[in-house]
Amino acid sequence: MPKVTLAQNILAVNEHVAQEIRQSLSARGIRALNIMSSPGAGKTTLLERTIERLRGRLGIGVIEGDVETSADAERIEAAGAETVQINTQGTCHLEAHMIRDALAQIDLAHVDLLVIENVGNLVCPAAWDLGEDLRVVVVSTTEGDDKPAKYPQMFAISQVMIVNKLDLLPYVNYDLQKVRRQALSINPNLHIFEVSCQTGEGLEAWCDWLGTFARGV
Amino acid sequence: MHELAIAQSIVEAVEAKAVECNAARVKSVRLKVGEASGIVGDSLAFSFEMLTSMAPVLTGAHLLIDSVPHRALCRRCDSEFAVVNYVALCPTCQEWSSEVVSGTELQIMELEIERNDNHA
Numbered sequence: 001m002p003k004v005t006l007a008q009n010i011l012a013v014n015e016h017v018a019q020e021i022r023q024s025l026s027a028r029g030i031r032a033l034n035i036m037s038s039p040g041a042g043k044t045t046l047l048e049r050t051i052e053r054l055r056g057r058l059g060i061g062v063i064e065g066d067v068e069t070s071a072d073a074e075r076i077e078a079a080g081a082e083t084v085q086i087n088t089q090g091t092c093h094l095e096a097h098m099i100r101d102a103l104a105q106i107d108l109a110h111v112d113l114l115v116i117e118n119v120g121n122l123v124c125p126a127a128w129d130l131g132e133d134l135r136v137v138v139v140s141t142t143e144g145d146d147k148p149a150k151y152p153q154m155f156a157i158s159q160v161m162i163v164n165k166l167d168l169l170p171y172v173n174y175d176l177q178k179v180r181r182q183a184l185s186i187n188p189n190l191h192i193f194e195v196s197c198q199t200g201e202g203l204e205a206w207c208d209w210l211g212t213f214a215r216g217v
Numbered sequence: 218m219h220e221l222a223i224a225q226s227i228v229e230a231v232e233a234k235a236v237e238c239n240a241a242r243v244k245s246v247r248l249k250v251g252e253a254s255g256i257v258g259d260s261l262a263f264s265f266e267m268l269t270s271m272a273p274v275l276t277g278a279h280l281l282i283d284s285v286p287h288r289a290l291c292r293r294c295d296s297e298f299a300v301v302n303y304v305a306l307c308p309t310c311q312e313w314s315s316e317v318v319s320g321t322e323l324q325i326m327e328l329e330i331e332r333n334d335n336h337a
C-alpha cells in the first residue's frame with residue numbers, strides 16, 4: 001500500500017497566519033501581547049489598570065476574546081482603548097485567523113501596543129500562536145499555589161508571569177515563594193511581577209516594563 | 218482539552234493531501250507527538266475517531282502516534298538530559314540554563330493510502 005510523506009506541523013495553517021500577522025504588525029511598528037490565565041484571575045482588570053496608566057504614553061488597541069458576551073470589551077473601551085470583541089462561540093482558545101479578522105475591524109493608525117485577552121483557560125491557548133511578540137500568563141492568589149506545576153506548558157511558553165490579587169494574601173493559603181520557584185524551574189527566563197489590581201501595588205513596575213517593551217521595536 | 222481542535226486540523230490536512238494524491242481511502246495516519254506538546258494521546262485518538270467517522274475517505278483510518286521524549290541540552294556542560302515534568306535542571310551540573318532539543322513536536326509524518334483503481 002502506498003505511503004505518502006507529509007512531515008508537516010499539525011498547526012501549520014495557524015502558524016502561517018500567525019506569522020503573517022506578526023510581520024504586518026511589525027512593519028507598522030506595533031508590538032503585540034497575548035495575555036492568558038484561568039477564568040477570573042484578573043486579565044481584564046489588569047488591562048484596565050494598565051491602560052489607565054499607559055494611555056498618555058502609548059496608543060493601545062485591544063482584542064477581547066470571550067466565549068460569550070461583550071462585557072469585557074465594554075470595560076476596556078471605558079478605560080480608553082480601541083477594542084474589538086471576538087466571541088469564540090464555545091471554543092476554548094483564540095486562533096490566529098480570528099485575530100486576522102479582528103484586526104480588519106480595528107483602526108491601527110495610533111496603536112503602538114496591541115493586547116489580546118485570550119479565553120480564560122490555562123491549557124489550550126498555549127498551543128495557538130496568535131502572532132504575538134510576548135506571552136503573559138496571569139495567576140492569582142485565590143486559585144491555589146500549584147498552577148505552574150499543574151499547567152507547565154503555559155509557563156514554559158510565556159515570557160512574563162504576573163501574580164495578581166496580592167491584597168488577598170492575608171486571607172488565603174498561598175505560598176508566593178513556592179509559585180516563583182515552580183515557575184522558574186519550568187522557565188528560568190520568566191519575568192515575574194507581583195501585583196494587586198485592587199490596591200495598585202506592583203503595577204508601576206509592570207507598566208514601566210511594558211512601556212519599555214512596547215517602544216523597543 | 219483542545220484535542221478536538223487538533224484532531225480537526227489533522228483531518229483537514231489529511232483530507233487535502235488525500236485529494237492531492239487521488240486516494241480512495243486513507244488507511245492510517247502517523248503522527249509525531251512530543252511529550253511537552255500538551256496533547257493527551259488517548260483523547261486525541263478519541264476525537265480523531267469521532268471526526269473520521271464523518272469523513273468518507275478517512276473512515277476507519279488508524280491513528281499511529283510516535284511519542285517523542287522531552288529532552289534538553291545544558292548550555293554549560295553541553296550534556297543532553299531528559300526533562301521530567303518540565304523541570305529543566307541539568308542533572309550533571311545543576312545548571313538551569315538549557316535549551317529544549319525535543320518534545321514539543323506536533324507533526325503529521327505520513328499517510329498510508331489506497332488509490333482509486335481507475336486512475337492508477
Ligand SMILES: Nc1nc2c(ncn2[C@@H]2O[C@H](COP(=O)(O)OP(=O)(O)OP(=O)(O)O)[C@@H](O)[C@H]2O)c(=O)[nH]1
Pocket residue numbers: 037038039040041042043044045046072119120121164165166167168195196197198199
Ligand atoms: N481583591 C482583588 N480582586 C481582583 C483583583 N484583580 C481582579 N479582581 C477581581 O477578580 C474578578 C475577576 O476579574 P477579571 O478581570 O474579570 O478576570 P478575567 O481574568 O478577565 O476573567 P475572564 O475573562 O472571565 O477569564 C473581578 O471581580 C475583579 O474585580 C485584585 O488584585 N484583587
Ligand SMILES: [Mg+2]
Pocket residue numbers: 043044045072117
Ligand atoms: Mg476577562
Ligand SMILES: [Zn+2]
Pocket residue numbers: 291292293294295296307308309310311312
Ligand atoms: Zn550541565
